[in-house]
Amino acid sequence: MFFKLIFKNVRRSIKDYVVYFLTLALAVSLFYAFNSISSQPGLSRLSSTMKQMTDTMNQYIGILSKFIAVILAFVVVYANQFIMKRRKKELGMYMTLGMDKWRISSIFVGEIVLVGLFSLIVGLGIGILLSQGLSLLTLKVFATDVSSFSLVLSVTAVKETIVNFAIIFGVVMIVNTHSIFKVKLIDLLTASRKNQELRAHNKGISFLLFATSALCIILGIYILLSTGLSKETLPKVMVLIGVGILLFYYTASSVMISFVQKNKRIYFHGLNAFLFRQIGSKLQTNYLVITVISGLLLCSLVVLSSGFSIIGKMNNLMNKSIPYDVTIVLPGIKDKVTPLEKSQKDGVHLQENLKDYSESVFYVSDYTYGDIFAGQVVKLANVDKDLPKSTVPFMSETDFNKQMVLQNEKPISLSKNQYLINATYKNTLSYVDHFLKQHKKIKVAGQELTLQRSEPLNKTIIAFVPIGANDKGTIIVPDEIASKLIPDAYLLNGLYKVNTNKDLLYRQMNKAWSDSIVNKSIIYMTKDVQQDSYFGIFGVVAFICSYIGLVLIIICLAVLALQQLTETQDNKERYHTLSNMGADGKMICNTLFLQIGFYFIVPLIMAMVLSMFITRAVLNEVESFFQMSIGLNMGVSFAIIIVLYIVYFIATYESAKQIIIEQTIK
Known part of the structure; x- marks a missing residue:
């Protein structure tokens, strides 16, 4: 009965696990793909210098994988907390019926392990396909004959991925068990009645802080473009841009609502009044989270774009600049x-x-x-x-x-x-x-x-x-x-x-x-020696940048998605009220779509705009060090992040819609 209950719960709550599954599967695929590079037989034909470079790259990727596994573990914990919050009444019912907390904890752990094993299998399948393209790219980057490429399954990378997977679930199980043991029955049964109020800010102060945020960001970019990444000015630039982003999200809700309320036709059209109040409430409550997400997205775009820009320059430079x-x-x-x-x-x-x-x-x-x-x-x-x-x-x-x-x-x-x-x-x-x-x-x-x-x-x-x-x-x-x-x-x-x-x-x-x-x-x-040493350094930097950038993007999207699902779970009574007031399912779904879309797009636009300036400054430093001109290649990184955004947005919207449909839309 214990295992039947686990399987039944997973099948019944499958939509709740979509973001959880997606994050784990993508993480597993990246873990395998990057850790399998060293298993490509073609790399064994590299010179001793280049072999040393690839060994160094693999060591760094292995160390980073452990570090990233710990970070992802907390993201998965965050996802698990959403699932528990979503099912608090169910958990409370188990306790009411006399089930002890060890058994309840075992059920929830069993569920996440079952979903995790499925995501591990799917992730390894995606990772095996991804690793073939990555291995081919590695051979091109490290100036090896591409004809030496062969399809390969890395047993070592599979073991390394399973180890990282075990780290993630070790943390999840500990935190999950601790959360269940400290919870109170009354909190579980009354969780859905708690709500949140939108605080009113002084409009004059809000507009002043909003203008200050724009000034800080513009001034930070100006100093960055004027002085580059110098040790003297870099801390000032980081503080200015960081404070600018924080103030922007802190005041954006007040400024947005003030502007929209002046246009009555827009504000009172359909469910726009509810939509803008919801968006304003989310920005006001979660401005710190959105600021951190924007910062992480910015970092991921900078490192990812820098990596792709360097890779794009390498092969062209190698053939053009060494004619002898x-x-x-x-x-x-x-x-x-x-x-x-x-x-x-x-x-x-x-x-x-x-x-x-x-x-x-x-x-x-x-x-x-x-x-x-x-x-x-x-x-x-x-x-x-x-x-x-x-x-x-x-x-x-x-x-x-x-x-x-x-x-x-x-x-x-x-x-x-x-x-x-x-x-x-x-x-x-x-x-x-x-x-x-x-x-x-x-x-x-x-x-x-x-x-x-x-x-x-x-x-x-x-x-x-x-x-x-x-x-x-x-x-x-x-x-x-x-x-x-x-x-x-x-x-x-x-x-x-x-x-x-x-x-x-x-x-x-x-x-x-x-x-x-x-x-x-x-x-x-x-x-040969120049290619091996010079371009070997470039290859190591480019691959590590790409690895870190992709993982950071997945972490950001997972947090964004989970934040939205948690907010939807907290506010589902509001949607139920809209339904009672006569709003049909289509209007409510459109409102939910726009609300989630706004929350996803705002940090992305901020990160994309700032990343173009910061990536250019980073590449200027690389150009100065290596004495070469590196073209800014943002297209590939933008395309990757947009595709991942679309996937996570669809998964988030469908899961959020399911939460609302349960009791609201008939």
């Missing part, structure tokens, strides 16, 4: 030994493995970056504070064209008295561009040169970190002028043959030149 398989620089020319000659001398089999290469020379004169920056207000990062005193590198037209031919780029052509500037470094690019816009002449080797074009070239000469953005400004001059300058460094860029053993060749370089790197007598880098 190997780059070697010999600074400070002394014995006139070229990179190829040095490799042969030191036992590095480089030339035999190159299908094409180009060797060039950098020259210097007394011309400095300070000469380029002259007359400008220059603000450089601390790492570049001595740059104005540094000499500008020069390269001959022929040597520059060698690098362009190696990249299949169009070569340049200079007259004997012309020059060009190549620049890709973000922190100096604007100053170089301003210099060129002035069409300034320069004097090199006793000869005056005029500018050929007023925009800097944007070509990769040296493929070192920061990839594609490391040229602070290189002046390209005719060969005749370059021959009169002082040679400063040799440069070699090369492309490997198809059958080259890249790992062996790089080990030879490390063995021969590791000591030379310390004293900076040689600098060398390969495309």
